[in-house]
Amino acid sequence: MTKDSLIPYPCPRCGSEPKVQEKWYDNGVIEYEVDCWNDNCPTGWGRTRNEAITNWNKQPYIDGLITKIEQLHTDKKVLLDCLKPYLSNIVDTILKR
Numbered sequence: 477m478t479k480d481s482l483i484p485y486p487c488p489r490c491g492s493e494p495k496v497q498e499k500w501y502d503n504g505v506i507e508y509e510v511d512c513w514n515d516n517c518p519t520g521w522g523r524t525r526n527e528a529i530t531n532w533n534k535q536p537y538i539d540g541l542i543t544k545i546e547q548l549h550t551d552k553k554v555l556l557d558c559l560k561p562y563l564s565n566i567v568d569t570i571l572k573r
């Protein structure tokens with residue numbers, strides 16, 4: 477993957493697809509902004525498109541999401557372990573019919 481093919485991750489806070497915008501200023505300066513539709517979510521800025529996407533992609537929220545996903549995965553295992561005896565009883569009941 478080359479630097480030009482950087483793709484912004486989904487918004488770390490709301491999960492929606494972000495857009496990359498080119499910002500032109502009167503003094504000739506160009507900046508790039510990565511953000512989603514939600515004004516309350518964070519933005520990523522940079523002097524180049526890739527810098528803006530890199531800044532967007534490394535937001536600390538991503539770490540929070542990964543932690544949350546890992547927690548949900550663990551919770552799912554715990555839930556399945558709790559349900560196993562009941563599921564087993566249901567399967568036994570169905571098989572006896």
Ligand SMILES: [Zn+2]
Nearest residue numbers: 487490512517
């Ligand atoms: Zn968002």
